[in-house]
Amino acid sequence: AFIPEVQTWYAQKRLDALPDLHGSVGSLSAGFSHVELTDLHLEIGGAVIDVPSLQATLPVRPAAWDGNVQVRGVVSKGWTIDFSRPVETVHGTTSATAPAPVTLASEMSSAAQPPAQTETAALRDALKLLRGILGGRALPYDLSLDGVELEGDVVFAPPGQDAIRVHLVIKGGGLSAGHEGVFAVDADSVGAWPGISTVSAHGQVTLAASSPRRLDRFAIQSELVAKGPALPDTLVVTVELGGAREATEETYTLSLSRDGRQVATVVAHHPDATRELAGDWKVDLRNADLALLTADHPLPAWVAAGQGHFESDPTLGSIRVSGRLNVKPDASHGVDPRLAHYGAVTLATHFNFERRGGIMRFDEFAATLTSGGPAVTVKSRGPFEFDEQTTSVKPLGANGDWLEGSLRMSPQDLVSKLPGTISLVGGNLAGDFVIRVTKDGFALRPKQPFIVTGVSVQRAGRTIARDLDLSLAWTADYGADGWRVRWAPLAVSRIGQRLASVEAYASWPAATDHTMVVKGTWNADLEAIAAQPETPLDARFTARSASGDFTLNGGSLMQLAGKVTVMGHDPEHILTASVSADQSGGGKWSFQLPVKMEFGTQVSDLTAEGSWIPASEGGQSYVRVTGEMVHVEQLRMLAGALTTMAGTPGLTVSALAASRSAPASEADRAPFWGNWAGSVVIDFQQVKLGEKIYRNVGGSFEAEPGSLRLEHGRGGLLQKLPVQLDGTITFDATAEFPYRLAAKGDLGEVDATTIWPVVPEGQDPQLEGRFTLASTITGRGHNLGDLLGGTQMDFKLAGTKGIIRILKTNIADGLPQDKDPGEVSETLSGVGTLMGKLFAIEKGSGEKSVNKTTENVLNLSSIVAEIGYDSLTVTGRRSADGTIDLGEVMMVADAEKLAGSGEIAAVKGRPFAAQPLKLDLTLSVRGDVAGLFEKAGLLAGPKDQGGYTSLRQPLHFSGTLGKIDPRGWHDLLVRAATRKPSGK
Numbered sequence: 001a002f003i004p005e006v007q008t009w010y011a012q013k014r015l016d017a018l019p020d021l022h023g024s025v026g027s028l029s030a031g032f033s034h035v036e037l038t039d040l041h042l043e044i045g046g047a048v049i050d051v052p053s054l055q056a057t058l059p060v061r062p063a064a065w066d067g068n069v070q071v072r073g074v075v076s077k078g079w080t081i082d083f084s085r086p087v088e089t090v091h092g093t094t095s096a097t098a099p100a101p102v103t104l105a106s107e108m109s110s111a112a113q114p115p116a117q118t119e120t121a122a123l124r125d126a127l128k129l130l131r132g133i134l135g136g137r138a139l140p141y142d143l144s145l146d147g148v149e150l151e152g153d154v155v156f157a158p159p160g161q162d163a164i165r166v167h168l169v170i171k172g173g174g175l176s177a178g179h180e181g182v183f184a185v186d187a188d189s190v191g192a193w194p195g196i197s198t199v200s201a202h203g204q205v206t207l208a209a210s211s212p213r214r215l216d217r218f219a220i221q222s223e224l225v226a227k228g229p230a231l232p233d234t235l236v237v238t239v240e241l242g243g244a245r246e247a248t249e250e251t252y253t254l255s256l257s258r259d260g261r262q263v264a265t266v267v268a269h270h271p272d273a274t275r276e277l278a279g280d281w282k283v284d285l286r287n288a289d290l291a292l293l294t295a296d297h298p299l300p301a302w303v304a305a306g307q308g309h310f311e312s313d314p315t316l317g318s319i320r321v322s323g324r325l326n327v328k329p330d331a332s333h334g335v336d337p338r339l340a341h342y343g344a345v346t347l348a349t350h351f352n353f354e355r356r357g358g359i360m361r362f363d364e365f366a367a368t369l370t371s372g373g374p375a376v377t378v379k380s381r382g383p384f385e386f387d388e389q390t391t392s393v394k395p396l397g398a399n400g401d402w403l404e405g406s407l408r409m410s411p412q413d414l415v416s417k418l419p420g421t422i423s424l425v426g427g428n429l430a431g432d433f434v435i436r437v438t439k440d441g442f443a444l445r446p447k448q449p450f451i452v453t454g455v456s457v458q459r460a461g462r463t464i465a466r467d468l469d470l471s472l473a474w475t476a477d478y479g480a481d482g483w484r485v486r487w488a489p490l491a492v493s494r495i496g497q498r499l500a501s502v503e504a505y506a507s508w509p510a511a512t513d514h515t516m517v518v519k520g521t522w523n524a525d526l527e528a529i530a531a532q533p534e535t536p537l538d539a540r541f542t543a544r545s546a547s548g549d550f551t552l553n554g555g556s557l558m559q560l561a562g563k564v565t566v567m568g569h570d571p572e573h574i575l576t577a578s579v580s581a582d583q584s585g586g587g588k589w590s591f592q593l594p595v596k597m598e599f600g601t602q603v604s605d606l607t608a609e610g611s612w613i614p615a616s617e618g619g620q621s622y623v624r625v626t627g628e629m630v631h632v633e634q635l636r637m638l639a640g641a642l643t644t645m646a647g648t649p650g651l652t653v654s655a656l657a658a659s660r661s662a663p664a665s666e667a668d669r670a671p672f673w674g675n676w677a678g679s680v681v682i683d684f685q686q687v688k689l690g691e692k693i694y695r696n697v698g699g700s701f702e703a704e705p706g707s708l709r710l711e712h713g714r715g716g717l718l719q720k721l722p723v724q725l726d727g728t729i730t731f732d733a734t735a736e737f738p739y740r741l742a743a744k745g746d747l748g749e750v751d752a753t754t755i756w757p758v759v760p761e762g763q764d765p766q767l768e769g770r771f772t773l774a775s776t777i778t779g780r781g782h783n784l785g786d787l788l789g790g791t792q793m794d795f796k797l798a799g800t801k802g803i804i805r806i807l808k809t810n811i812a813d814g815l816p817q818d819k820d821p822g823e824v825s826e827t828l829s830g831v832g833t834l835m836g837k838l839f840a841i842e843k844g845s846g847e848k849s850v851n852k853t854t855e856n857v858l859n860l861s862s863i864v865a866e867i868g869y870d871s872l873t874v875t876g877r878r879s880a881d882g883t884i885d886l887g888e889v890m891m892v893a894d895a896e897k898l899a900g901s902g903e904i905a906a907v908k909g910r911p912f913a914a915q916p917l918k919l920d921l922t923l924s925v926r927g928d929v930a931g932l933f934e935k936a937g938l939l940a941g942p943k944d945q946g947g948y949t950s951l952r953q954p955l956h957f958s959g960t961l962g963k964i965d966p967r968g969w970h971d972l973l974v975r976a977a978t979r980k981p982s983g984k
Contacts, residue, residue, distance in 0.1 A: 195230025427455025769802020
């Protein structure tokens with residue numbers, strides 16, 4: 001008996017006799033007071049235990065003769081308990097065949113288990129160990145244990161994760177009949193979960209035995225501590241696991257707590273008579289309590305509270321669970337951004353299901369999602385089964401109906417944001433539906449069309465439609481090919497009048513390499529929409545209807561394509577457009593929008609293309625609008641659509657109109673371009689405004705939150721008026737006048753005929769030459785209307801080497817018709833042919849003769865009628881009311897100089913060439929011309945530095961630019977021409 005080989009043989013024999021345990025022992029050596037064991041290998045269900053060596057002090061005589069095993073100084077290090085190996089490989093088999101229902105005697109057999117039974121097998125193994133402690137067979141000897149020192153590893157594999165190794169140290173003793181044994185336990189794991197650095201547990205195990213041969217109570221108390229970058233704070237959980245043997249059953253309790261709060265409680269009873277497991281559960285969970293399980297997938301802050309009952313058969317092959325569970329956001333952590341839109345959402349469920357062999361049979365299931373009031377309710381229409389392995393559902397009723405549900409919510413709870421900055425506000429959505437299981441999936445069918453009443457639509461916080469009613473007839477199917485959804489149709493109406501409708505079909509393929517596809521058609525009654533109180537359409541947009549189609553390919557990168565047709569009241573008024581857009585990385589959209597507008601013979605062709613980044617991603621946009629021929633009125637109608645396409649929710653025709661029409665004292669709170677940030681480049685070959693055609697019109701608008709800048713603005717009338725303009729409008733809501741305007745404009749060198757009114761055929765223009773125009777524009781205002789009304793322009797018009805004819809006048813009608821022959825010194829023939837032609841005075845029979853004074857005046861009027869100037873400058877200011885103050889007019893010629901000031905009034909409704917003109921000029925002359933004026937008695941004063949002498953009387957001109965009235969100059973010459981010669 002004292003030979004180690006015999007002892008080893010005997011120990012192996014006893015192991016082989018145990019029906020629920022497989023094992024082997026390398027060697028056993030037991031002396032009178034010492035036992036040494038090596039290479040012990042045990043298999044208990046899914047657990048594998050390997051002990052390289054174990055030493056213990058054990059008095060042999062009391063143990064052998066009295067049955068009193070007094071174990072002292074138990075030391076074992078380097079051992080391993082492995083729970084991670086699949087059951088089918090523990091005993092050397094790889095069979096994947098599902099076993100027949102197991103019995104209590106064979107529950108730890110070597111039969112293979114399918115994956116669906118893995119969790120059940122683990123629970124069964126745990127229960128087996130607990131029952132072995134409390135309810136197993138009585139030991140054949142009295143046992144006492146003291147001086148335990150164990151150190152080794154426990155290995156287990158959570159579902160879907162790699163195996164985790166926990167290093168365990170156990171020290172303690174004191175276990176004997178009537179005395180509790182207390183053992184300190186320390187456990188540490190490094191790198192156990194993604195985002196978790198360390199997990200450790202420190203506690204104690206208490207064992208109690210009222211009988212020397214059977215344990216009847218155990219208790220485990222431990223503090224679990226986890227740290228890592230995936231955890232906001234150190235996770236500390238108190239774990240209490242206990243078991244007690246009573247007269248007819250065993251009772252087990254599990255309690256988890258944090259910071260004095262009971263996280264979870266389970267109380268289970270295991271009667272001897274039935275060997276079933278039954279009990280109650282209760283949870284009060286926060287998402288942080290499960291941080292170890294969700295570290296790689298952080299969840300919003302939530303609270304889950306519930307309780308219920310569970311029971312199982314003796315083999316744990318069937319487990320039934322019932323109860324209620326309510327989930328809601330955790331208000332103590334503030335509002336999670338991912339849930340902010342949905343408000344105080346609560347999910348309430350109650351259920352009653354049985355799990356057997358990977359199949360869950362639900363006899364009752366109901367869930368209600370609320371957000372201030374009932375939102376979505378779903379409940380089973382009868383019992384159904386759920387296969388955990390295939391995730392398939394099988395209703396047990398005759399008609400295949402699975403669930404029925406209802407929606408009672410606000411549309412904005414279902415759809416928070418639409419494209420751009422459009423959102424739904426208010427309203428009530430109501431609808432009931434049924435979910436039916438099909439051959440390869442399930443189908444959703446509404447009991448009747450879903451109805452939405454009283455909803456409003458906002459864009460960038462501004463209401464653009466209210467009191468809308470929506471009706472949606474829809475179907476949805478899910479199968480092997482994925483989702484298929486149809487809207488047929490979605491109708492939008494107000495007070496019984498239909499405004500628009502959409503018919504669409506969407507599919508989400510199940511394959512991961514395929515994307516969502518949405519196709520559909522739409523139509524809108526633009527007349528009806530324009531008649532609404534807060535229509536988003538510009539008042540000038542008077543089209544009758546619009547229709548189109550679209551295709552959207554979703555996924556990580558989205559593509560959009562479609563066509564739009566807009567019909568006017570006049571059948572010849574048609575707008576057609578094609579839309580092509582795709583999304584690249586970072587949420588950036590690129591788009592192209594060719595547009596053609598046909599208003600009878602007026603046709604505009606233009607293309608808008610560019611990129612747009614939504615506000616959520618930074619809110620930048622770039623748009624380039626090009627065209628060959630564009631009509632301004634047609635362009636105005638399209639402006640709202642183009643700015644929306646460009647991602648400029650604030651820069652719309654309606655926003656501009658609202659700011660422009662506001663009272664002058666009412667200051668805007670935000671700039672009229674809204675929150676648009678980006679640029680719009682315009683490049684038109686021709687722009688037609690009324691009867692005028694401007695060529696090469698373009699420029700770049702650059703927008704930022706506080707400024708709108710125009711760069712390289714240009715345009716020309718008939719290619720002869722190349723205007724260039726640069727300027728900035730700034731906005732400061734805190735200033736007295738939020739808007740400020742500063743701009744500079746230049747007119748390249750142009751011919752005078754392009755800026756001076758057209759003269760009647762056969763007449764010479766009053767001004768010839770080439771000119772440049774430089775201007776500075778400034779303004780301030782409370783709103784756009786006030787800004788435009790308070791804008792003024794300072795300008796300078798400059799030209800060289802031209803001809804001016806404003807002094808051209810016919811004085812023949814002012815000369816006396818009958819003269820004394822004695823006063824006639826010479827005939828008109830002495831004046832010359834030019835004056836003859838000018839005054840239409842013929843020589844020969846009936847010719848008229850003039851005196852020297854008259855002849856002199858006729859000569860000087862002929863000379864100044866057409867002045868070839870060296871320079872001509874006009875400086876002035878155009879005030880806010882349109883009046884032009886000509887502050888300085890200066891013309892310098894070789895022998896003449898004109899200087900003065902004037903004004904061009906602003907009369908509403910008149911063209912610029914017909915506006916009233918007042919001009920006061922001083923004429924100065926020198927050289928031979930000055931001699932003529934001196935002979936006429938018109939000069940006064942000394943010469944200036946240039947040698948010019950001014951006329952005695954300033955010249956006054958009136959009329960209009962189109963028809964200057966020179967009567968003041970005319971009368972001055974007539975008086976000079978009819979002045980009597982000295983000495984007569």
